[in-house]
Amino acid sequence: MSKVIVVTSGKGxxxxxxxxxxxxxxxxxxxxxxxxxxxxxxxxxxxxxxxCERRVVFDFINVINDxxxxxxxxxxxxxxxxxxxxxxxxxxxKDALSQEGVEKVIDELRKEFDYIxxxxxxxxxxxxxxxxxxxxxxxxxxxxxxxxxxxxxxILGILSSKSKRAEHGDAPVKTHLLxxxxxxxxxxxxEMLKLDDVLEILAIPVLGxxxxxGSVLQASNLGMPVVLDDKSKAGQAxxxxxxxxxxxxIELRFVNPEKRGLVDWLFxxxx
Amino acid sequence: MKLSAxxxxxxxxxxxxxxxxxxxxxxxxxxxxxxxxxAFFTGLVEKVAHAPDFFRNAPIVLDGGAVKAxxxxxxxxxxxxxxxxxxxxxxxxxxxxxxxDAAVELGLAIFGAGGASVDDPxxxxxxxxxxxxxxxxxxxxxxxxPVRGGQQVVAAEGDLVxxxxxxxxxEVAAAGHIHVYAPLRGRAFAGMNGDEQAMIFCxxxxxxxxxxxxxxxxxxxxxxxxxxxxxxxTLVAERLKVEPxx
Ligand SMILES: Nc1ncnc2c1ncn2[C@@H]1O[C@H](COP(=O)(O)OP(=O)(O)O)[C@@H](O)[C@H]1O
Ligand SMILES: [Mg+2]
Numbered sequence: 248m249s250k251v252i253v254v255t256s257g258k259g260x261x262x263x264x265x266x267x268x269x270x271x272x273x274x275x276x277x278x279x280x281x282x283x284x285x286x287x288x289x290x291x292x293x294x295x296x297x298x299c300e301r302r303v304v305f306d307f308i309n310v311i312n313d314x315x316x317x318x319x320x321x322x323x324x325x326x327x328x329x330x331x332x333x334x335x336x337x338x339x340x341k342d343a344l345s346q347e348g349v350e351k352v353i354d355e356l357r358k359e360f361d362y363i364x365x366x367x368x369x370x371x372x373x374x375x376x377x378x379x380x381x382x383x384x385x386x387x388x389x390x391x392x393x394x395x396x397x398x399x400x401x402i403l404g405i406l407s408s409k410s411k412r413a414e415h416g417d418a419p420v421k422t423h424l425l426x427x428x429x430x431x432x433x434x435x436x437x438e439m440l441k442l443d444d445v446l447e448i449l450a451i452p453v454l455g456x457x458x459x460x461g462s463v464l465q466a467s468n469l470g471m472p473v474v475l476d477d478k479s480k481a482g483q484a485x486x487x488x489x490x491x492x493x494x495x496x497i498e499l500r501f502v503n504p505e506k507r508g509l510v511d512w513l514f515x516x517x518x
Numbered sequence: 519m520k521l522s523a524x525x526x527x528x529x530x531x532x533x534x535x536x537x538x539x540x541x542x543x544x545x546x547x548x549x550x551x552x553x554x555x556x557a558f559f560t561g562l563v564e565k566v567a568h569a570p571d572f573f574r575n576a577p578i579v580l581d582g583g584a585v586k587a588x589x590x591x592x593x594x595x596x597x598x599x600x601x602x603x604x605x606x607x608x609x610x611x612x613x614x615x616x617x618x619d620a621a622v623e624l625g626l627a628i629f630g631a632g633g634a635s636v637d638d639p640x641x642x643x644x645x646x647x648x649x650x651x652x653x654x655x656x657x658x659x660x661x662x663x664p665v666r667g668g669q670q671v672v673a674a675e676g677d678l679v680x681x682x683x684x685x686x687x688x689e690v691a692a693a694g695h696i697h698v699y700a701p702l703r704g705r706a707f708a709g710m711n712g713d714e715q716a717m718i719f720c721x722x723x724x725x726x727x728x729x730x731x732x733x734x735x736x737x738x739x740x741x742x743x744x745x746x747x748x749x750x751x752t753l754v755a756e757r758l759k760v761e762p763x764x
Contacts, residue, residue, distance in 0.1 A: 371668075397686065400666050400667045401666060401667045404666025404667060404668050404685075407666070408669065447701075448685065450682075450683060
């Protein structure tokens with residue numbers, strides 16, 4: 248059975264698009280037929296991060312409004328089998344998304360894909376609402392800081408009251424916390440919230456903790472989802488998160504300081 | 519059947535260019551007790567200055583219940599002084615005809631009798647709540663899911679029991695008592711129809727605002743030693759009392 252998963256946060260710049268691209272790619276690497284949809288109409292970041300911006304002819308908005316067939320707009324990833332991207336338009340705005348139009352596209356994608364990942368825009372307005380409306384599950388991307396946690400809390404409220412599942416009285420949207428840009432040094436210095444602090448407020452299960460990592464920006468500049476970089480810690484953490492989404496029980500990494508070797512320790516002391 | 523022009527336009531597919539919906543707000547109310555008291559305005563200004571973020575641009579309803587036998591002459595000055603301090607008076611409740619006229623003159627709305635706050639000490643004193651069917655103790659509403667920021671849960675009758683956290687930016691309100699068996703980080707309004715016997719109980723106090731029968735306490739007024747504690751909040755002599763529970 249297909250699953251619609253929204254990647255959302257309330258706040259901008261927390262890593263939604265990075266996470267949608269990484270987790271979608273990781274699921275496809277695990278053999279799941281996956282499509283990632285860009286709901287951030289007018290900004291269009293997903294195709295850049297996925298490195299397919301030069302292959303966009305038609306987009307999500309054309310499918311909704313201009314009678315273009317879904318297959319004409321879907322872009323198959325060249326590196327990963329089973330992975331497709333549905334890009335959005337840079338010239339239209341959120342009003343181009345109609346409730347019925349989105350519904351039709353999602354229903355059609357459900358027939359063909361195992362996972363439909365919706366990359367939400369920031370905010371709690373129409374665009375974000377459209378992205379989360381059809382969700383069966385939600386990945387709530389949060390950074391370890393108070394304002395991000397508050398915004399995630401609001402989004403959780405909207406998921407539990409305004410989603411299709413809530414409106415129809417179905418089982419609630421299953422929610423997952425993805426704590427990203429986790430900078431262990433700053434957390435330890437008390438400049439950022441600890442995982443436990445965030446959990447205490449949001450009180451939802453953890454899907455993963457993604458370390459702050461230079462490899463993320465590097466990968467996005469190359470147009471490559473970070474999970475394709477085997478050396479990247481963030482990439483590994485995203486692969487773990489995707490495995491947990493598939494029901495595997497994997498221990499969290501990158502949340503505690505690594506045990507340092509003696510040399511490293513001496514070096515640190517004198518530094 | 520005759521359609522209005524707007525309805526015809528909407529039938530023709532245009533749709534009304536606006537939408538009117540009922541909405542439920544919890545408003546602050548300012549009960550005018552002794553307007554001639556020389557300390558009235560200085561006290562008011564002090565209260566506002568004490569919690570500027572809480573009051574800034576906040577709507578407030580003036581309650582004339584205690585003074586409606588007197589002349590409404592002071593109303594204009596109260597409205598003006600509140601606006602000077604960026605508190606926005608939006609209406610009057612429990613006024614007499616003369617008070618209501620004065621309020622309309624000043625552009626205020628009239629909140630119907632039996633509105634947000636209904637006790638009338640000039641008539642019934644503290645027995646007012648007992649004279650009406652007591653709202654507390656009745657089966658109310660039980661909530662098992664977290665109340666998240668931006669959400670509002672109201673038990674219009676009876677008590678509200680919340681078995682999950684109330685986030686900051688969330689509001690819980692009840693005609694009767696409020697019980698939160700988890701951290702209370704948002705705002706809680708017990709006795710919202712004026713029941714002064716209503717209480718608030720919570721497992722972990724981090725509330726942004728506590729209110730019973732319209733008398734409130736903002737978080738910066740709460741004794742910091744009680745933060746994070748299991749507490750009971752009651753209304754005693756027109757003030758909120760927060761006590762730790764064993
Ligand atoms: N784990 C991470 N480590 C370092 N930088 C990150 C990480 N995750 C995201 N970023 C950076 O944060 C910025 C915003 O990410 P993006 O995924 O576009 O956020 P959103 O879609 O929520 O607006 C980008 O510059 C991205 O490279
Ligand atoms: Mg984005």
